[in-house]
Amino acid sequence: MPIEVLLVEDSPGDVRLTQEAFHDANRSVRLHVASDGMEAMAFLRHQGGQSAAPRPDLILLDLNLPKMDGREVLARIKEDASLKTIPTIILTTSEAEADIARSYQLQANCYLSKPVQLDQFETLVKSINDFWLTKVKLPQKKQIE
Amino acid sequence: MSAIERGGQAIEVLLVEDSPGDVRLTQEAFRDANMSIHLHVATDGVEAMTFLRREGIHAKAPRPDFILLDLNLPKMDGREVLAHIKEDESLQTIPTVILTTSEAEADIVKSYQLRANCYLSKPVQLMEFENLVKSINSFWLTQAKLPPQG
Numbered sequence: 388m389p390i391e392v393l394l395v396e397d398s399p400g401d402v403r404l405t406q407e408a409f410h411d412a413n414r415s416v417r418l419h420v421a422s423d424g425m426e427a428m429a430f431l432r433h434q435g436g437q438s439a440a441p442r443p444d445l446i447l448l449d450l451n452l453p454k455m456d457g458r459e460v461l462a463r464i465k466e467d468a469s470l471k472t473i474p475t476i477i478l479t480t481s482e483a484e485a486d487i488a489r490s491y492q493l494q495a496n497c498y499l500s501k502p503v504q505l506d507q508f509e510t511l512v513k514s515i516n517d518f519w520l521t522k523v524k525l526p527q528k529k530q531i532e
Numbered sequence: 533m534s535a536i537e538r539g540g541q542a543i544e545v546l547l548v549e550d551s552p553g554d555v556r557l558t559q560e561a562f563r564d565a566n567m568s569i570h571l572h573v574a575t576d577g578v579e580a581m582t583f584l585r586r587e588g589i590h591a592k593a594p595r596p597d598f599i600l601l602d603l604n605l606p607k608m609d610g611r612e613v614l615a616h617i618k619e620d621e622s623l624q625t626i627p628t629v630i631l632t633t634s635e636a637e638a639d640i641v642k643s644y645q646l647r648a649n650c651y652l653s654k655p656v657q658l659m660e661f662e663n664l665v666k667s668i669n670s671f672w673l674t675q676a677k678l679p680p681q682g
Contacts, residue, residue: 472644484680491625491679496649498677511675518671522664524651526644527637 389417390520393443395427395460396420396478397452401501401508405447408512413520419443424455428463431470443473444525447515448495450479450486458489465494472526474519542570543673546596548580548613549573549631550605554654554661558600561665566673572596577608581616584623596626597678600668601648603632603639611642618647625679627672 392409396402402420409416419440421427427448430437446464450457457479464470477490477498490498499515502508519525545562549555555573562569572593574580580601583590599617603610610632617623630643630651643651652668655661672678 471647472641474644474650482677487677488625488679491627494624494647497627497672499675500677514671514675518667519650522652522667524635524640524653526641 388415390415390445391417391419391441391443392520393419393421393427393430393446395422395424395446395448395452395457397422397449401449404505404508405512408509409516411509412513412516416516416520417441423453424457424460426454427452427460428455431464442528444528445519446473446475447478448475450477450481450490458493461490461493461495474523474525476515476519478515541568543568543598544570544572544594544596545673546572546574546580546583546599548575548577548599548601548605548610550575550602554602557658557661558665561662562669564662565666565669569669569673570594576606577610577613579607580605580613581608584617584620595681597681598672599626599628600631601628603630603634603643611639611646614643614646614648627676627678629668629672631668 394402394405396405406418409418419430421430429435430440433440448457448460461475464473464475474496477495478501480501482500487498499511502511547555547558549558559571562571572583574583582588583593586593601610601613614628617626617628627649630648631654633654635653640651652664655664
């Protein structure tokens with residue numbers, strides 16, 4: 388069964404790196420990309436052109452996004468009874484303590500800062516795969532909603 | 533900041549676990565993996581809350597950076613401990629990872645509903661258990677950014 392991962396990321400370079408790293412690490416991953424906060428919410432709510440969007444098993448969420456900021460996307464996910472159990476990992480360039488604290492307050496499952504170096508970025512994506520998509524028990528997608 | 537960046541300060545981990553064998557395995561695996569960890573152990577849910585609330589004999593307990601929580605505990609069940617942690621403004625941001633024998637879907641879903649940061653089931657085999665603890669150390673205590681202290 389494929390593992391559905393939603394990547395919310397506006398930088399095309401980082402999208403590509405992430406796609407390639409997941410592709411190398413785990414062929415079962417289907418990576419969906421939303422490039423701004425509003426597109427992410429449409430995907431998650433099966434709205435507009437996203438009516439057939441699958442429910443993600445895991446969300447990787449950048450904080451600094453156009454149209455709707457990642458902090459707001461996070462808040463909306465975690466306030467929504469039908470979405471809040473989806474593990475949501477912040478993956479962002481910011482290392483600011485205020486951003487880290489705020490993300491955990493908004494119930495992010497985990498916070499990771501994106502490495503600058505290419506090979507470290509790949510290693511990080513692989514460790515996300517190793518830990519979250521191989522070891523962690525993710526909630527099953529029985530339709531509670 | 534990531535736990536290892538805290539300028540040489542210890543990482544305070546609270547393990548809530550009633551099985552002495554599993555406590556020992558976890559202690560050894562963390563010790564092998566990361567010398568900066570101070571592992572504190574509570575063997576039932578009531579003791580866990582006393583530690584977290586710094587009451588009684590635990591008045592001087594440090595605030596944990598990270599919590600590993602079994603579900604099936606004496607006195608107060610792990611599900612209740614989890615609920616208390618995540619409802620308490622002063623405790624809710626502490627990453628709380630369920631580490632339990634149960635693989636029941638109901639337990640997994642309930643834990644995420646109660647806002648567990650993630651859910652892991654304990655392997656039966658010794659080596660796999662050690663590897664899991666090491667991967668917890670590697671991901672959560674080395675790569676992840678944990679909330680700032682205080």
